[in-house]
Amino acid sequence: MSERFGGRYSPDGSRRDHRNAEVQQTLPEPRIRHRLAGRPKWVTIASSPFLALAFFQSPTGMFTDLAAFGLIASGMWMTREGLVAEAAYEVRRVAKRPAIPRKLFGGVLAALGLGIGVAEPGVLTDGVLVGVAGMILHVLSFGTDPMRDKGATGVDDFQQDRAHRMIQEAEDLLDQMRDAILRAGDLQLERRVDRFAATVEGLFDRVRDNPGDLSGARRYMGIYLMGARDATVKFASLYGRTRDASVRASYETFLDDLEKDFKAKSRKLLDSDRSDLDIEISVLRDRLMREGVQPETEPKALVSDQAQTLDDLLSYDVTKEKTR
Structure with missing residues (x-):
């Protein structure tokens, strides 16, 4: 749809600028986005060679590479959902921990995908080691899920x-x-x-x-x-x-x-x-x-006929006033 051109010096420009300023002030704040929300996408892209090379191998190799890519992509999707839940948890004063530890499940899926992708037929040691390393790197990169309720003390x-x-x-x-x-x-x-x-x-x-x-x-x-x-x-x-x-x-x-x-x-x-x-x-x-506990009363203000200025007040001897 076309929009009429206008500006500060155009007819009705000042009123239009005023209306736009009011609209801008009342616009809602953007939704909270986790600072690590973009990382899962790059991890999924980095695992794309499993998908690209799967069709140039034997049936067994094709199956393992496709499974590796699918598990890693699923793990990163689960991790991204965990980051969304964590961002909502952090921004609220009262929040329960997520019912499903999505980042934990995402790390496990990604680790399984890495292990399957590098494992050789008949040799599982390398795959297990790479999977464990992938799980550790996942925790270091994305952190853990919130594991306790926040601000829920005294709430039914x-x-x-x-x-x-x-x-x-x-x-x-x-x-x-x-x-x-x-x-x-x-x-x-x-x-x-x-x-x-x-x-x-x-x-x-x-x-x-x-x-x-x-x-x-x-x-x-x-x-x-x-x-x-x-x-x-x-x-x-x-x-x-x-x-x-x-x-x-x-x-x-x-x-x-x-x-x-x-x-x-x-x-x-x-x-x-x-x-x-x-x-x-x-x-x-x-x-x-x-029970006999009396509230503390505020101390009485200092009153003196001699303290007329700030210098007089600072030099005033309180002990003389008490003995008077």
């Missing part, structure tokens, strides 16, 4: 599992919204949906931090998101055919209102958590006072 496992399942279903609805808006063929609308998704993910983070808030957020993460998904599907289908500006304006207003509701719910959950904390502190303070 049952509530956390329920919250995790609900968040996963809600994230699937958001992905379906992003996929549906692509049919509209409008980049600005795609960014608008991404901004809405970023607001919703803020609510997800609130529920992850305190799974007890799930009951209050269930309607937003279920019914409201499902309705937003359905509305996006219908809008993308209609707008893709008609390019009706009124339909677009109505959809953007709908997203604005829904986004305000999600922000208000996140603030309400935060205020509720703060109120619960104040109650806990008040109850604990009352118990300490009943």
